[in-house]
Amino acid sequence: MDGTAATYNPQAIEVKWQERWAADGTYQVDNDDPRPPYYVLCMYPYPSGPAHQGHVRNYTFGDLLVRKATMQGYGVLSPLGFDSFGLPAENAAIRTGTHPRTFTDARIEELKASLRRLGAVYDWRREIRSHDPEYMRWNQVIFERFLEAGLAYRKKAPVNWCPGCQTVLANEQVLPDGTCERSGDLVVKRDLEQWFFKITDYADELLAALDDLEWPERVKTMQRNWIGRSEGAEFELRVAGAGPETTVRVYTTRPDTSFGMTFVVLAPEHPLVDQITTPDRRDEVAAFVERVAGETDIERQSTDPGLDKRGVFTGAYAVNPFNGAEVPIYLADYVLMTYGTGAIMAVPGQDQRDWEFATQYDLPIIRTVQPPPDWTGEAYLGDGPVINSAWLNGIPDVRAAKVAAIDWLEAQGIGRRKVNYRLRDWLVSRQRFWGCPIPVVYCPVHNIVPVPEDQLPVVAPDDVEFRPTGESPLRYNAEFLNTTCPICGGPAERETDTMDTFVDSSWYFLRFCDPWTPGVPFSQEAAEHWMPVDQYIGGIEHAILHLLYARFYTRALADLGFAPKHLREPFERLFTQGMIRMGGSKMSKSKGNLIAPAKYYETVGADSLRLFHLFVGPPTDDFDWSEQTDEVIDGMHRFLGRVWRLAAGSGERLHLVDRPFTPTDEEVEKGAHRLIDRVSRDFDRWSYNTAVAACMEFVNDIYRYAQSEEGGRTETAAFAVDTLLKLMAPMTPHITAELWELRHGAGTTVHNQPWPVADPEMVRVDTETLVVQVNGKLRDRITVAADVDEAGATAAALASPKVQEQLAGRPPRRVVARPPRLVNIVV
RNA sequence: GCCCGGGUGGUGGAAUGGUAGACACGGUGGACUCAAAAUCCAUUGCUCGCAAGGGCGUGCGGGUUCGACUCCCGCCCCGGGCACCA
Numbered sequence: 001m002d003g004t005a006a007t008y009n010p011q012a013i014e015v016k017w018q019e020r021w022a023a024d025g026t027y028q029v030d031n032d033d034p035r036p037p038y039y040v041l042c043m044y045p046y047p048s049g050p051a052h053q054g055h056v057r058n059y060t061f062g063d064l065l066v067r068k069a070t071m072q073g074y075g076v077l078s079p080l081g082f083d084s085f086g087l088p089a090e091n092a093a094i095r096t097g098t099h100p101r102t103f104t105d106a107r108i109e110e111l112k113a114s115l116r117r118l119g120a121v122y123d124w125r126r127e128i129r130s131h132d133p134e135y136m137r138w139n140q141v142i143f144e145r146f147l148e149a150g151l152a153y154r155k156k157a158p159v160n161w162c163p164g165c166q167t168v169l170a171n172e173q174v175l176p177d178g179t180c181e182r183s184g185d186l187v188v189k190r191d192l193e194q195w196f197f198k199i200t201d202y203a204d205e206l207l208a209a210l211d212d213l214e215w216p217e218r219v220k221t222m223q224r225n226w227i228g229r230s231e232g233a234e235f236e237l238r239v240a241g242a243g244p245e246t247t248v249r250v251y252t253t254r255p256d257t258s259f260g261m262t263f264v265v266l267a268p269e270h271p272l273v274d275q276i277t278t279p280d281r282r283d284e285v286a287a288f289v290e291r292v293a294g295e296t297d298i299e300r301q302s303t304d305p306g307l308d309k310r311g312v313f314t315g316a317y318a319v320n321p322f323n324g325a326e327v328p329i330y331l332a333d334y335v336l337m338t339y340g341t342g343a344i345m346a347v348p349g350q351d352q353r354d355w356e357f358a359t360q361y362d363l364p365i366i367r368t369v370q371p372p373p374d375w376t377g378e379a380y381l382g383d384g385p386v387i388n389s390a391w392l393n394g395i396p397d398v399r400a401a402k403v404a405a406i407d408w409l410e411a412q413g414i415g416r417r418k419v420n421y422r423l424r425d426w427l428v429s430r431q432r433f434w435g436c437p438i439p440v441v442y443c444p445v446h447n448i449v450p451v452p453e454d455q456l457p458v459v460a461p462d463d464v465e466f467r468p469t470g471e472s473p474l475r476y477n478a479e480f481l482n483t484t485c486p487i488c489g490g491p492a493e494r495e496t497d498t499m500d501t502f503v504d505s506s507w508y509f510l511r512f513c514d515p516w517t518p519g520v521p522f523s524q525e526a527a528e529h530w531m532p533v534d535q536y537i538g539g540i541e542h543a544i545l546h547l548l549y550a551r552f553y554t555r556a557l558a559d560l561g562f563a564p565k566h567l568r569e570p571f572e573r574l575f576t577q578g579m580i581r582m583g584g585s586k587m588s589k590s591k592g593n594l595i596a597p598a599k600y601y602e603t604v605g606a607d608s609l610r611l612f613h614l615f616v617g618p619p620t621d622d623f624d625w626s627e628q629t630d631e632v633i634d635g636m637h638r639f640l641g642r643v644w645r646l647a648a649g650s651g652e653r654l655h656l657v658d659r660p661f662t663p664t665d666e667e668v669e670k671g672a673h674r675l676i677d678r679v680s681r682d683f684d685r686w687s688y689n690t691a692v693a694a695c696m697e698f699v700n701d702i703y704r705y706a707q708s709e710e711g712g713r714t715e716t717a718a719f720a721v722d723t724l725l726k727l728m729a730p731m732t733p734h735i736t737a738e739l740w741e742l743r744h745g746a747g748t749t750v751h752n753q754p755w756p757v758a759d760p761e762m763v764r765v766d767t768e769t770l771v772v773q774v775n776g777k778l779r780d781r782i783t784v785a786a787d788v789d790e791a792g793a794t795a796a797a798l799a800s801p802k803v804q805e806q807l808a809g810r811p812p813r814r815v816v817a818r819p820p821r822l823v824n825i826v827v
Numbered sequence: 828g829c830c831c832g833g834g835u836g837g838u839g840g841a842a843u844g845g846u847a848g849a850c851a852c853g854g855u856g857g858a859c860u861c862a863a864a865a866u867c868c869a870u871u872g873c874u875c876g877c878a879a880g881g882g883c884g885u886g887c888g889g890g891u892u893c894g895a896c897u898c899c900c901g902c903c904c905c906g907g908g909c910a911c912c913a
Binding site: 043045046048083086087088159160168169170171172173174218219221222225226228300334338423424426427429430431432500501502505539540541542543544545546578579581615616617618620621622623624626628629631632634635636638639641642645651652653685689690692693694695696697700707769771773775776778781813814815816818821822824825826 | 829833838843846849850851852893907909910
């Protein structure tokens with residue numbers, strides 16, 4: 001053997017193969033590729049600099065699938081791009097004066113280089129950067145079509161406003177104590193006119209279609225809860241002493257409990273508050289409203305600090321239409337203007353939060369559902385017959401009572417059946433510079449006017465000043481701000497808000513299918529060919545927002561004629577990986593706990609790092625990076641060294657001979673088939689850690705075989721090693737490629753070998769270990785034929801001397817036989 | 828607070844109602860070496876015992892079952908998301 005084959009040197013071989021894959025375009029795929037299509041996609045990253053271990057893990061999983069599907073004969077679409085708009089680049093611009101584009105492009109190059117060095121392969125001809133003007137053009141065209149179709153609209157919505165900075169803050173910029181991270185001022189809520197996308201139009205479909213997706217149940221559950229469909233009723237209550245036009249509309253999921261309403265609660269932002277509050281209550285109500293304005297929704301809905309001072313009486317009363325009773329109207333922080341009608345009827349008998357509120361404010365409690373006799377709790381949420389409810393009394397269950405109550409409301413003309421969603425429309429306006437401009441102008445005559453398509457994309461000017469106030473520089477750039485109305489040519493102002501970056505990530509996977517056809521964001525044919533994504537891979541932190549927005553966008557684009565009409569779901573299968581944590585918190589640049597992969601590339605190599613991420617635990621689990629982690633990574637390098645010495649034939653005491661086939665050789669070949677079976681099934685169930693463990697066991701077995709007295713048979717060993725290299729190729733692509741070339745000659749590559757298939761005859765085992773228990777305790781292990789029946793297994797178990805000793809002459813009361821695995825003898 | 832996960836040796840984890848701890852990391856002992864590195868071998872849940880062998884053991888408390896890490900109920904602890912971080 002020559003010097004290069006003698007020792008494993010990852011630095012020498014990894015870059016060589018990476019350059020070859022790039023130069024040969026091995027993993028580029030054309031849209032007319034004749035192989036069956038398969039689309040593997042990892043969530044495109046925000047470019048924050050060189051890859052961190054979270055990226056390494058994510059892209060290792062994706063790359064494994066790309067390479068395996070390629071070996072299986074698919075034409076695999078494996079694109080990547082960059083989610084390149086966002087707050088960090090803007091903050092860096094303010095800090096350093098560097099334009100966000102310069103900053104971002106530099107970060108992208110760093111990230112790309114470190115992913116290349118990992119050996120992850122992509123069709124880079126399809127790369128997308130969300131700040132690319134071509135991508136922005138289509139983002140803006142789509143926005144204008146949304147506007148045309150009524151899917152985009154403007155309304156007022158509260159934002160975080162910092163009085164010191166005179167600007168809008170992201171939630172992230174508001175510290176836990178409610179102050180601005182920059183100035184320390186107390187952040188307040190302020191209403192601004194903002195753009196929304198009507199995702200609620202699709203609420204029903206987004207909910208119903210979840211059932212058929214091959215997604216993790218937990219993600220589907222989170223989306224279901226997020227959409228939060230509820231069925232109930234909406235009805236009007238007159239305000240006592242006011243005219244008939246002054247009514248409070250409430251939404252309830254429990255119209256059957258209306259006779260138990262003992263008060264009404266409005267959100268502090270409710271438009272009726274000023275009108276109905278009595279003069280003697282004004283000061284207290286105003287103070288309360290102001291205080292709640294400073295709270296987040298999470299604080300408002302928390303019941304943690306107790307319920308004191310969480311509500312205030314307005315002095316007004318509402319009339320319960322069911323029985324004419326006058327009940328007091330309160331304000332409470334836990335009622336949100338954004339859900340339902342912003343007003344609720346409170347029924348403390350059947351709602352625990354209402355119960356606590358009623359107790360706090362000495363309000364009456366009336367039960368309208370009969371709790372079971374042994375009920376000791378407070379509010380009763382369960383089923384039961386209606387009580388204390390006049391004409392509803394005696395209805396045996398909640399479901400029937402709801403129907404009766406709603407029928408009555410509709411007959412009286414004061415209310416109706418109503419399906420409600422927790423899901424709110426998507427607020428897409430961002431008061432930032434580094435985002436895709438919203439392509440409209442405001443004309444004093446023609447109001448909102450979209451920028452004509454031939455003038456797109458609207459791109460922010462470069463000569464702006466980044467001020468440390470956090471204010472978008474667009475507001476102060478006269479050249480950008482002042483324009484003319486596309487309709488009348490008169491003076492007009494541009495929209496200075498940009499789009500939420502989730503807009504960019506809501507359709508990039510469609511653009512990847514075809515970033516080339518002029519005149520369209522992507523061609524229908526290409527989308528037809530590749531979509532939906534066969535396997536989407538990303539972090540669990542995107543379980544709700546990104547995935548829901550992408551599902552909405554795909555439907556909207558199909559309905560607007562951009563995508564094929566029948567394309568509803570973008571991601572056929574979803575896999576969500578766990579996070580890499582360090583010291584208990586998520587790895588992130590801001591926490592300064594990133595571990596760059598570069599140092600591993602320079603020492604143990606990319607293959608060892610990839611193998612580590614596959615081996616360390618189930619891909620869905622979080623992983624805590626610790627001081628011991630480097631030792632585990634070193635262990636992967638040692639294992640690959642063993643593989644190298646075995647496959648390159650440079651291992652000590654390897655003893656291979658040409659000789660006739662023996663039963664020992666047959667066992668080794670069977671072992672290889674069992675490995676194929678195990679690794680293939682483990683890959684299919686995302687159990688990479690056990691697949692790696694199986695390969696390690698196999699390598700140990702082959703070493704024992706090749707180092708034994710009688711030695712290994714050359715052909716058998718060659719079959720075993722070649723099988724191993726093929727199975728490991730998707731996990732550790734460089735070392736397996738190099739070894740394959742070494743064994744089979746220049747120009748050959750393991751990566752175009754067909755994925756091995758196990759022969760079922762060779763996988764079958766002849767004998768099994770029968771576990772014998774007495775009263776559930778393990779007492780013996782017996783080797784039995786794999787096809788042993790119940791009687792045979794029982795007989796073998798009873799014949800065991802150890803079992804006889806335990807029984808001590810007692811007759812078995814019962815024998816549970818589960819051949820060929822187990823017999824349990826109960827005495 | 829609400830929604831969603833998780834808890835197994837010193838450590839990462841394995842075990843789809845049937846042998847708890849596969850495979851690794853670390854530790855201990857040994858071989859090779861002048862020495863070290865590398866490599867290789869043995870051993871390694873806790874505990875009693877010279878040994879054979881026994882007992883205990885999957886966050887805590889109950890339950891279902893011949894049998895529970897696994898299923899059910901009630902707790903405790905840790906993590907993720909909560910709509911302007913992406």
